[in-house]
């Protein structure tokens with residue numbers, strides 16, 4: 353797997369992402385699916401996603417819960433409510449939870465999150481694996497949360513084109529590409545199983561940018577990737593750029609090609625079937641499994657909160673109860689010919705392989 357032959361060259365990736373013949377695209381998906389099968393044998397790792405807070409100190413130009421959006425009701429789930437959701441995950445044998453929130457670095461929040469981690473460890477006797485997705489934090493905070501029991505962390509790089517990164521974020525020190533990179537390195541150094549990802553189809557983003565994103569994932573030796581189409585949220589500065597975007601169908605197709613190309617490039621990492629895909633097509637996440645993804649993250653946030661966690665317009669499932677959503681997704685995964693896995697943490701083989709050889 354370390355041989356970076358011709359198939360892994362930047363040019364080859366650009367070719368894959370540029371395919372336009374339906375048959376050629378189908379065979380790209382098919383190749384990626386068979387590579388995923390060799391590693392995972394049809395298994396799909398499950399995580400229960402809990403969106404614990406939509407309060408965010410940042411102002412990313414694309415995101416519906418950016419600090420300057422005054423049109424949403426902000427919440428921080430009381431810890432008892434998070435406990436109910438974690439208990440639901442545990443009772444339903446999910447094996448793992450993802451704790452997601454807006455980005456806050458204040459002590460009240462970092463303490464709260466530490467309590468959440470300890471609570472999940474306590475109620476599950478350490479059996480529920482915890483992934484965090486809570487943005488950039490100091491190395492000290494990352495270390496504290498790791499020691500309390502979180503062992504995986506997702507922090508998307510959003511785009512590796514630095515000029516593009518600047519255009520999609522406010523121009524201030526808080527939204528800085530090199531900080532993001534340093535945070536990712538800190539997570540890896542601490543020992544987190546680290547994930548990142550990008551948005552696909554951003555205004556001004558090129559196919560070559562996306563090929564570079566894939567090479568970045570490989571060079572950083574990340575263990576997990578979550579990526580999906582960029583979707584407009586009307587109450588954001590980037591809504592004004594809508595006319596510059598690829599049609600939504602094309603953004604969807606490009607996202608699927610990205611998943612396939614990444615699977616070919618990195619056969620044994622975890623690749624999520626992202627919620628944003630489902631926002632475009634109801635069967636979007638199942639199609640992602642057919643093109644190389646192996647992780648599904650059913651949203652188990654109580655309905656009273658989900659309706660305020662709108663990163664983009666058309667976010668699906670915000671009025672459906674978690675139990676119903678979970679049942680539906682498990683049945684869809686089986687119908688698609690895959691095997692949803694229960695009571696496993698679902699760590700990527702890549703993590704163990706690179707730990708041994710590093």
Ligand code: 5AD
Nearest residue numbers: 414415508581582583584585663664
């Ligand atoms: N479209 C698609 N993805 C988005 N995210 C935030 N806003 C949007 C949007 N408008 C993604 C970002 C972030 C993750 C939590 O959600 O990639 O890292």
Ligand code: SF4
Nearest residue numbers: 408410412415418454
């Ligand atoms: Fe906050 Fe994350 Fe949205 Fe940026 S993408 S505004 S950090 S929640």
